[in-house]
Amino acid sequence: MENVKILSYEAIELLKKLVETPSFSKEEDTTARIISDFFEGKNIPLQRKKNNIWAYNLHFDASKPTVLLNSHHDTVKPNKSWTLDPFKALIEDGKLYGLGSNDAGGCLVSLIVTFCHFYERDDLSYNLVIAATAEEEISGKEGLEIVVPELPEISFAIVGEPTEMHLAVAEKGLLVLDCAAKGKSGHAAREEGDNAIYKALKDINWISSYQFPKVSPTLGPVKMSVTIINSGTQHNVVPDLCTFTIDVRATDQYTLEEIIEGIQANIQSEVTARSIRLRPSSIPMEHPIVQAGLKLGRNAYGSPTTSDQALLDCHSLKMGPGHSGRSHSADEFIYLEEIEKGIAQYILMLEDVIGNKG
Structure with a gap:
């Protein structure tokens, strides 16, 4: 997939900009602007509410079901154990270091370029919407929660979190x-x-x-x-x-x-x-998007951690490049190869479900 090389380059360049821009929860204004600029540079209309950005595929058809691609652009604050500059996108030995590179910047940029890959297709059996959202790290109320009411009914969602591209089919x-x-x-x-x-x-x-x-x-x-x-x-x-x-x-x-x-x-x-907002979520093993991942040799598992999946009232799959164990750790990084492979897998799985054979 030669196109994946180009998409991977674009994703990494965008990730470098995001890493070098502080975006603590509730302070994501500048990264929201960077993401907006990326879409505008591709002439893709977008919508913004607070620090959340979303966009629809070019040939959106209200008669078709809709798939949501979502990840977040806020980060935790760096802990005191960092030995590198958390806001310097350092590439070394095939790794991109920096705060938010793994959680969940790599997932977000991979989903964004995957959306761009499908953006102009007029033969999709589903609509696509990409949402880059805020306040995930604090389970805030001005992130995905305020975007969902603005969207059409969602058939299923892919939520980008580092899972090594395995399939988190349920979440506590x-x-x-x-x-x-x-x-x-x-x-x-x-x-x-x-x-x-x-x-x-x-x-x-x-x-x-x-x-x-x-x-x-x-x-x-x-x-x-x-x-x-x-x-x-x-x-x-x-x-x-x-x-x-x-x-x-x-x-x-x-x-x-x-x-x-x-x-x-x-x-x-x-x-x-205190709240009953953060509900458990799951997707059936027989769901086409899960089956598409299993056909690629990925494993299905239940995730003990909580993400923005908890705010979605639809079937959702948590999946993304990177390793959960690196999240919130000092000298956080993601392998560049993980991003490229992640984009390829996102495309293959979605093609299987929403492409002209879907």
């Missing part, structure tokens, strides 16, 4: 629960009060040992972890309140509401969900 959702065990205060030296800490401990013991019965074939069991606990004001006062936080990694076997109900039914503490 995130549920954060704030719990409050209530007792009665009293003097610690006398038999007074009802210790809220002891009440909380009973609940925490249940949380640590309970297993939800339904286990996902791709994601495994629902996982609950108590991660924060607070109580007490001074050593000689029995506390009347103990608060704790549960981090719940949900699977596709339960709705978030079902998990909340199950927990509340078994503990005395009051349970309050």
Whole structure:
């Protein structure tokens, strides 16, 4: 695929510009402008809302189903262990170093040039929309969440995150629960009060040992972890309140509401969900885009991490060049070869599904 060489060059040049431009979550204005300039340089009309950019294929047809290609252009802040300049796109030994190069710059630029590859095709059986979105790293509310209402109904989506181009066919959702065990205060030296800490401990013991019965074939069991606990004001006062936080990694076997109900039914503490936005997601193994990847020898698996997939109410596949283990690490990098191979795989898989044989 000689065209992939050209697309890979364009992707890497765009990635270098993005890496050299700070784009912390909520501060992505300049990278949004860089992405806009890229599309405008190719005479591709685009739309922007806040720091989100999206565009449609030239021959968009409202009677056809639509595929969403999505990845994010915000980054975390560099940690103190960096030995290189995080905002210098250094290419060395076949690697491109820089903050956001792996998570998720390589995925984003690969999807952008893949979209460009199909942009002028008039024989597609699906429409294509590319969305470069903000605030993914903080699960923010002004990223993909505000773009989705602007889009037509999405048949399925490919979300670009570093998976070594393997197929993340399911992804755990995130549920954060704030719990409050209530007792009665009293003097610690006398038999007074009802210790809220002891009440909380009973609940925490249940949380640590309970297993939800339904286990996902791709994601495994629902996982609950108590991660924060607070109580007490001074050593000689029995506390009347103990608060704790549960981090719940949900699977596709339960709705978030079902998990909340199950927990509340078994503990005395009051349970309050911070949010039910970040839901588990999945795509059937028999879906054509999954089958297209399997035919190329890729593996299917369930991902324990959360991405913008959680904000999509459609079948979605998480897949992209790069390695998840490099994300948020010092001296982050992506292999140039990974980008080229990623573009080739995106094109082959989409051609299989949306091309004139789709």
